[in-house]
Amino acid sequence: MARYIAGRLLQAVVTLLGVVTIIFFLVRLSGDPARLLAPQNATATDIARIRHQLGLDTSLWSQYVHFLSQALRGNFGYSYVQDQPAMHIVLSRFPNTVELAVGALVVALGIGIPAGILSAVYRGRWPERTLMPLILVGQSMPAFWSGILLILVFSVRFHLFPSSGQGGLRALVLPAITLGSLSLATIARMARGSFLEQLDRDYVRTARAKGASGMRVMFGHVLRNALLPVLTITGLEAANLLGGAVLTEVIFAWPGVGQLTVQSVNSRDFPVVQAVVLLAAIVYVAVNLLVDLLYGVVDPRLRLTGAAP
Amino acid sequence: MSQGVTDDQVPAGQDPVLAVEDLSVCFEAGRQLKALSQVSVTVGRAEIVGVVGESGCGKSLTALSVMGLLPHNATVTGGRVVLEGVDLGSLNGRQRRDLRGRRMSMVFQEPMVALNPLMRAGRQVTEVLSVHSLLSRPARKERTLALFREVGLADPEARYRQYPHQLSGGMRQRVMIAMALAAEPSLLIADEPTTALDPTVQSQILQIFLDIRDRLGTSVLLVTHDMGVIAEVADRVTVMYAGRVVESAPVSEIFHRPAHPYTAGLLASIPARNADRGRAEDLPTIPGRVPALGEITAGCPFAPRCERAQTRCLQEEPGLLAAGPAHLAACWYPLEQDRLPAPARSET
Numbered sequence: 098m099a100r101y102i103a104g105r106l107l108q109a110v111v112t113l114l115g116v117v118t119i120i121f122f123l124v125r126l127s128g129d130p131a132r133l134l135a136p137q138n139a140t141a142t143d144i145a146r147i148r149h150q151l152g153l154d155t156s157l158w159s160q161y162v163h164f165l166s167q168a169l170r171g172n173f174g175y176s177y178v179q180d181q182p183a184m185h186i187v188l189s190r191f192p193n194t195v196e197l198a199v200g201a202l203v204v205a206l207g208i209g210i211p212a213g214i215l216s217a218v219y220r221g222r223w224p225e226r227t228l229m230p231l232i233l234v235g236q237s238m239p240a241f242w243s244g245i246l247l248i249l250v251f252s253v254r255f256h257l258f259p260s261s262g263q264g265g266l267r268a269l270v271l272p273a274i275t276l277g278s279l280s281l282a283t284i285a286r287m288a289r290g291s292f293l294e295q296l297d298r299d300y301v302r303t304a305r306a307k308g309a310s311g312m313r314v315m316f317g318h319v320l321r322n323a324l325l326p327v328l329t330i331t332g333l334e335a336a337n338l339l340g341g342a343v344l345t346e347v348i349f350a351w352p353g354v355g356q357l358t359v360q361s362v363n364s365r366d367f368p369v370v371q372a373v374v375l376l377a378a379i380v381y382v383a384v385n386l387l388v389d390l391l392y393g394v395v396d397p398r399l400r401l402t403g404a405a406p
Numbered sequence: 407m408s409q410g411v412t413d414d415q416v417p418a419g420q421d422p423v424l425a426v427e428d429l430s431v432c433f434e435a436g437r438q439l440k441a442l443s444q445v446s447v448t449v450g451r452a453e454i455v456g457v458v459g460e461s462g463c464g465k466s467l468t469a470l471s472v473m474g475l476l477p478h479n480a481t482v483t484g485g486r487v488v489l490e491g492v493d494l495g496s497l498n499g500r501q502r503r504d505l506r507g508r509r510m511s512m513v514f515q516e517p518m519v520a521l522n523p524l525m526r527a528g529r530q531v532t533e534v535l536s537v538h539s540l541l542s543r544p545a546r547k548e549r550t551l552a553l554f555r556e557v558g559l560a561d562p563e564a565r566y567r568q569y570p571h572q573l574s575g576g577m578r579q580r581v582m583i584a585m586a587l588a589a590e591p592s593l594l595i596a597d598e599p600t601t602a603l604d605p606t607v608q609s610q611i612l613q614i615f616l617d618i619r620d621r622l623g624t625s626v627l628l629v630t631h632d633m634g635v636i637a638e639v640a641d642r643v644t645v646m647y648a649g650r651v652v653e654s655a656p657v658s659e660i661f662h663r664p665a666h667p668y669t670a671g672l673l674a675s676i677p678a679r680n681a682d683r684g685r686a687e688d689l690p691t692i693p694g695r696v697p698a699l700g701e702i703t704a705g706c707p708f709a710p711r712c713e714r715a716q717t718r719c720l721q722e723e724p725g726l727l728a729a730g731p732a733h734l735a736a737c738w739y740p741l742e743q744d745r746l747p748a749p750a751r752s753e754t
Contacts, residue, residue: 322522
């Protein structure tokens with residue numbers, strides 16, 4: 098087990114190095130930050146001076162080596178725009194993104210799993226025929242549209258929830274629904290497919306042959322087996338959500354990492370963009386590792402052989 | 407070998423534990439496909455009745471009908487199933503569920519997939535007791551450990567905590583049997599219980615069925631395609647073909663005086679019986695194949711494969727007719743005494 102985790106951590110380091118390298122060169126294709134930072138009537142020498150201050154006048158290669166050696170010491174540079182360490186800015190936004198991601202996951206799992214189960218159990222009957230199209234509609238609507246629609250109805254018309262900003266559970270409801278409805282569809286579909294598959298398994302017939310009630314068969318036997326694939330997809334969704342939800346955060350003026358990403362890309366704030374991407378990658382890798390370890394907890398066949406899922 | 411009830415009688419003077427009477431089952435697949443046609447089987451107390459036939463003859467479907475576990479697209483269209491005097495068709499879902507696992511239970515063919523992979527072996531057995539008894543948790547465990555010992559599981563404490571994938575095929579089937587016996591049912595249905603096991607384990611498992619029959623008086627309906635298994639444990643045999651019962655008789659009658667040409671064909675194709683004939687290629691086979699559902703037309707369904715078939719066989723379907731004491735066969739031209747195959751079972 099320890100060997101397995103060590104292997105995965107080594108893999109993670111390679112992944113992170115790759116991500117950091119790609120983003121380093123990618124942001125530098127976006128243009129010259131000095132031109133944005135300089136005042137309107139700045140001369141070429143002013144811009145050159147800013148460029149020198151930011152360390153952008155050396156060769157790309159030496160900038161990269163400098164960036165890596167600093168990053169290894171935990172120093173991800175200063176924001177060009179705010180006078181603060183880039184990683185510090187990103188981390189200060191991160192709890193807000195976590196809050197939104199958790200809210201979205203609660204919506205996605207809380208509605209998606211029961212909807213998936215109902216659609217599987219009542220296959221071809223009215224629960225499936227109402228739920229699945231509804232979910233499809235939710236998934237098909239882009240966040241910028243469904244978000245605005247929700248604001249119009251629930252904030253503007255009925256004044257039930259605030260239309261923007263963060264603070265308290267009430268403020269979380271609309272952004273969580275907007276963001277969660279996308280994952281909801283994926284999770285509901287996966288749960289439905291997985292339940293349908295499990296319901297045909299022989300052990301279900303065995304459980305019924307014991308005289309177990311329908312509820313007992315569902316919750317005592319099928320649920321755990323059927324949730325294995327749902328766990329995988331939930332991990333992927335969670336990892337995505339934690340990376341910051343750009344559209345939803347912008348629509349609801351949610352001060353999370355997604356909003357920060359847009360702002361720092363627009364202002365060519367390279368260190369912040371790099372820090373955002375690095376953090377998202379770390380979270381992604383960590384959540385996936387966690388899910389794989391959880392798999393072993395849920396499924397004894399993977400746990401005791403020690404094999405990687 | 408083992409004969410709990412003397413060969414020449416259906417247990418008389420007492421009601422059978424199980425009576426399947428003229429049971430018909432149809433599959434819904436665009437049109438109605440008749441899968442079982444007026445099947446009748448009885449199992450007396452402490453009797454082991456074998457149901458034998460090729461794949462697709464309806465033997466497993468008969469077993470599932472008794473349990474009330476037919477697949478969704480199958481429905482009972484006629485006849486009835488009576489368990490200890492109770493017509494199961496007259497019960498509602500809840501009453502019927504209450505009988506499952508308690509009065510009748512079932513052992514399936516492939517224990518690897520028939521057990522829940524994520525549940526410890528012990529809990530799969532104690533669950534039966536949670537459903538059907540008022541035993542406390544420690545008492546349920548105690549009872550399960552005792553059951554494990556009864557079915558010959560070594561180190562029951564360890565087995566109790568293990569998951570199905572950690573057990574061998576034979577152990578898994580023993581767990582299945584322990585589960586089926588947990589609530590001391592009157593009827594145990596076993597659907598190809600030894601098919602997935604290797605031969606040494608197979609006879610050990612069959613021995614358990616004989617044990618529980620003798621010790622607990624449990625009746626067993628044993629579904630198999632293997633005449634060898636029948637010879638080893640069954641008291642009476644029902645032979646099925648194309649969703650019908652074609653012959654029914656005490657086991658020694660079947661082996662010594664088969665009346666239906668299909669039964670004779672099945673017996674002739676048992677390898678052990680023909681060991682003295684030498685090479686395996688010499689094994690006789692029944693020509694042709696089992697008709698598919700919906701393919702059956704008028705006349706005897708076996709007629710196209712039968713070397714004795716006459717015009718009548720192709721026009722008129724034979725019902726079950728007496729072919730000897732407690733011996734029924736659905737054949738217009740049953741095998742006569744002079745055409746008997748040589749006895750192969752050594753009776754001592």
